[in-house]
Amino acid sequence: MGFSVSGAAALIFLSLFIAFGALYTATDNSFQQVTDAQDDRTDRALETKNTALELSSAVYDTGADELTVTANNTGATTLSLNATSLLIDNSFQTNWEANASVDGNGETDLWLPGETVTITLNTTSQPASVSLTAPSGISASAEVTT
Template identity: 45%
Template sequence: MGFSVSGSAAILFIAAFVSVGMLYSAAYNGYERVQDADDSHGERVLEQRNTVVNVSNTSYNETGNELLTVNVTNEGSTTLAVNETDLLVDGVYQPRDSYEDWSVDGANDTDVWLPGETLSITVNVTAPTRVKIVTSPGVTATEVV
């Protein structure tokens, strides 16, 4: 056996070793990504299960300024963000900059909506029939006006 056969065998062995190393690295990174995604999904599901909102009441003033006030109570154990909570009136999204007023238990200088607190949103709409609140974890509450 000459040097060329031994040299080529060594080259093939080194190439196979490098290839297995790269394959292992790629497979392990893929496995880690799947595990991270699974963990994130589990956290989102837990957050959804711990989130409960209830439209405690709605009031509509037909005369004059046509203001609709929606009061929503956070009855779960998850702290919610006001800026990540959406209001739909008759299926139409109400942008936050269109709110006439909003407050969490009377304070409108906070973005934190803690368990047990009530979020009150006032918007100017014409003849609403139904409202829907959508929270950041995807939990909703619907009420007839």
């Protein structure tokens, strides 16, 4: 065997070593991303299971043209008012958080388990229904009464 055969064999083994290193790195990164995605899915499923809302009342005051919605966080998950959606007659409402208070505190965004949020909005006519939806997709609806 001459130098060219030994050199070619060394070059082939070195190339295989480099290729195996690249393959291992790519496989390890892919496996880690799949594992992280499965962990995120499990966390979201647990959050959804632990989220519960109860819309205790939706009252329209015809004299003041005000809609007052009262809801309870009956689950074990802390909710954010900014991430919670309010629909009135299936119409998405924006900036309603400024008119909301959690257990009398209008400055907080956090809606802890066991706390009650009260939302007071000015409307020109009596809506038929109200719905609150948590970030996890859990929703509570109620008909508006007078």
